[in-house]
Amino acid sequence: MADWEAVGLSAVDARVYQQLLRDPGVPVGQHSEVLEVPVAAVQAAVGRLVAAGLVRGGSEAAPAAVDPRSGLGMLVRERRAALDGVAAMTDQLAREFSAGQLQAEPSRLIEIAVGRDAIEARIDDMLRGATEQAVGTDTPPYVADGSHQVSSAELALLDRGVRFRAIYAAEVLDHPGWVDRLRSMAERGEQARVLPQVPVKLLIVDGRTAILPLAGDGPSTPGQARAVVVTDSALTSALQVLFDQLWGQASPLRLTASAATDPVTTLINLLASGMKDEAIARQLGVSGRTLRRRIAEVQDQLGATSRFQAGLQAARRGWR
Numbered sequence: 566m567a568d569w570e571a572v573g574l575s576a577v578d579a580r581v582y583q584q585l586l587r588d589p590g591v592p593v594g595q596h597s598e599v600l601e602v603p604v605a606a607v608q609a610a611v612g613r614l615v616a617a618g619l620v621r622g623g624s625e626a627a628p629a630a631v632d633p634r635s636g637l638g639m640l641v642r643e644r645r646a647a648l649d650g651v652a653a654m655t656d657q658l659a660r661e662f663s664a665g666q667l668q669a670e671p672s673r674l675i676e677i678a679v680g681r682d683a684i685e686a687r688i689d690d691m692l693r694g695a696t697e698q699a700v701g702t703d704t705p706p707y708v709a710d711g712s713h714q715v716s717s718a719e720l721a722l723l724d725r726g727v728r729f730r731a732i733y734a735a736e737v738l739d740h741p742g743w744v745d746r747l748r749s750m751a752e753r754g755e756q757a758r759v760l761p762q763v764p765v766k767l768l769i770v771d772g773r774t775a776i777l778p779l780a781g782d783g784p785s786t787p788g789q790a791r792a793v794v795v796t797d798s799a800l801t802s803a804l805q806v807l808f809d810q811l812w813g814q815a816s817p818l819r820l821t822a823s824a825a826t827d828p829v830t831t832l833i834n835l836l837a838s839g840m841k842d843e844a845i846a847r848q849l850g851v852s853g854r855t856l857r858r859r860i861a862e863v864q865d866q867l868g869a870t871s872r873f874q875a876g877l878q879a880a881r882r883g884w885r
Contacts, residue, residue, distance in 0.1 A: 758815030
């Protein structure tokens with residue numbers, strides 16, 4: 566049964582409108598008898614339906630209903646536009662609410678999450694609430710061996726089309742499972758870059774809420790892990806500036822299948838990511854000796870005397 570209240574119709578209005586659709590050109594009195602509703606009530610409903618654009622033409626004694634595809638369609642579009650307007654105000658109202666809460670109780674500015682489960686739950690909440698963008702940095706050590714697994718919140722964020730930028734320490738690529746994770750994330754739309762070293766783990770959502778570890782973030786002390794959540798403050802803005810600076814210094818991480826169409830380009834991308842020889846050899850499925858030979862061949866082909874020069878030459882030639 567249709568939810569008529571969603572388009573502003575009462576139960577009586579809906580019944581009258583449906584009756585007019587079924588029996589066009591019938592006097593109001595007959596509709597009153599069929600519906601077992603007083604004539605005055607039917608007339609009042611007809612007046613509201615006329616105002617809503619659902620009834621037109623005919624005489625007052627025998628009103629005619631408008632085709633639902635135009636009449637109800639217009640009501641639906643008007644209601645949808647009104648709801649979109651309310652939704653557009655939500656973020657602004659939420660910011661005003663947060664500002665009022667912080668003014669009344671400044672301690673709300675900072676929240677401490679204690680323990681691995683609490684930290685993961687807080688991160689999950691932040692990602693699920695993201696509407697515009699999420700940015701983050703990542704570096705070992707990790708609280709759990711399964712840290713390379715993609716969370717449902719991360720997948721949901723990317724599926725919603727929220728922009729996700731991440732900076733990874735080169736060391737991350739040496740950990741089992743991480744290359745596959747990063748490739749999967751990139752294929753879903755994550756923009757990733759890599760740095761030789763990343764100073765701190767960090768997640769910022771919509772430029773307003775940030776979380777970063779305090780201490781105890783190691784595999785042997787999951788219960789002692791601590792993280793601080795900072796909301797709508799100068800510190801949040803400073804952390805966003807830090808991320809933007811690191812992003813400008815980092816190199817794009819190209820691990821998707823479409824990013825490399827030949828073995829040489831694949832090797833160049835892996836070298837540029839900062840991966841160690843052992844990790845690159847595992848990724849390519851070759852021995853260390855074969856890898857070193859391929860690296861030497863690439864350097865010779867590019868006229869480079871080092872990996873760094875090879876990366877520069879490859880970029881200039883558009884290999885990456």
